[in-house]
Amino acid sequence: APTMEPTKQTLPIGGLLVDVYSHPTSTSSSTHPIHVLFFLHGRFGSAQDEYITNTVKVIFAESYGLGGGERKKDLIVVTFDHRNHGTRLVNKQRNFAWSKEPAENNDHHAVDMYTIQTGTAQDVSFLIDHLPSSLYPSGERTIVEWGIGGVSLGGHSTWIALSREPRLTLGIPIIGCPDYTKLIYQRAQSSNIPISPPYFPTSFMTYVKRYDPVQLAYRAKDASNPFFEKKVLVLSGKEDKLVPWVASAEFVEGLEVGEGGVKRVVVEEGAGHECTSGMRREAGLFVREWL
Numbered sequence: 001a002p003t004m005e006p007t008k009q010t011l012p013i014g015g016l017l018v019d020v021y022s023h024p025t026s027t028s029s030s031t032h033p034i035h036v037l038f039f040l041h042g043r044f045g046s047a048q049d050e051y052i053t054n055t056v057k058v059i060f061a062e063s064y065g066l067g068g069g070e071r072k073k074d075l076i077v078v079t080f081d082h083r084n085h086g087t088r089l090v091n092k093q094r095n096f097a098w099s100k101e102p103a104e105n106n107d108h109h110a111v112d113m114y115t116i117q118t119g120t121a122q123d124v125s126f127l128i129d130h131l132p133s134s135l136y137p138s139g140e141r142t143i144v145e146w147g148i149g150g151v152s153l154g155g156h157s158t159w160i161a162l163s164r165e166p167r168l169t170l171g172i173p174i175i176g177c178p179d180y181t182k183l184i185y186q187r188a189q190s191s192n193i194p195i196s197p198p199y200f201p202t203s204f205m206t207y208v209k210r211y212d213p214v215q216l217a218y219r220a221k222d223a224s225n226p227f228f229e230k231k232v233l234v235l236s237g238k239e240d241k242l243v244p245w246v247a248s249a250e251f252v253e254g255l256e257v258g259e260g261g262v263k264r265v266v267v268e269e270g271a272g273h274e275c276t277s278g279m280r281r282e283a284g285l286f287v288r289e290w291l
Contacts, residue, residue: 026074033144040154046086047079062284098191121161163213170231179214182247231262233286235279237271
């Protein structure tokens with residue numbers, strides 16, 4: 001059976017352009033509760049990238065199945081551009097990494113990439129605050145649960161948002177990493193960049209060492225752990241060279257989600273730094289089951 005195209009509307013919320021996808025069978029007259037999944041794109045990209053819209057389609061197809069069974073809830077998927085991407089681009093150079101090619105070198109890479117990730121996490125919290133009033137100004141529907149997923153840069157941002165925003169109950173980091181120093185130190189070393197100022201400002205490293213997900217009580221079996229009772233699907237490529245699985249492995253293995261939580265980890269054989277069809281399907285099935 002052909003998959004039904006999701007319905008898309010674009011809303012400006014506090015100056016941020018937000019795309020809201022819903023299933024064509026979902027109507028404003030329905031009284032089903034709404035479950036929201038934010039889905040974030042990767043570095044250099046935008047919310048309009050084909051792999052994003054394709055993943056959204058797969059998530060709806062898996063989530064709504066092929067008609068069978070009466071649904072008791074509705075899903076919407078929300079996408080937007082990271083800072084300095086898409087409609088928010090201010091300086092293309094600042095999205096580059098370190099490079100021997102001057103035209104593609106960005107000395108500020110360590111700070112730039114992390115400020116985008118943490119900025120996106122703040123944008124997600126801001127949208128949780130304000131999306132309901134923009135989307136349902138007359139209280140037509142009620143949003144009861146919030147989840148988040150993302151690819152690459154969006155995967156890193158997913159880990160950060162999940163660790164900081166208690167209203168997010170589900171996270172799907174795809175080819176992302178929850179341990180920024182492990183990831184960026186290794187990248188700096190391979191680029192012959194010293195792990196010291198000005199490449200790594202002291203004030204910046206103080207911030208990362210206090211607030212990065214890996215610094216939090218992620219192994220604790222109680223509410224001191226921001227991931228406790230949450231549902232997490234980790235999707236990575238075994239052959240990923242840009243965000244190697246080894247940078248995430250220790251965190252993911254140690255991550256405690258408690259009896260009420262869910263942790264599923266799929267490290268795909270033969271996959272590099274890519275969002276594969278297998279990862280899309282895993283994400284869709286996880287959303288169907290747990291969001």
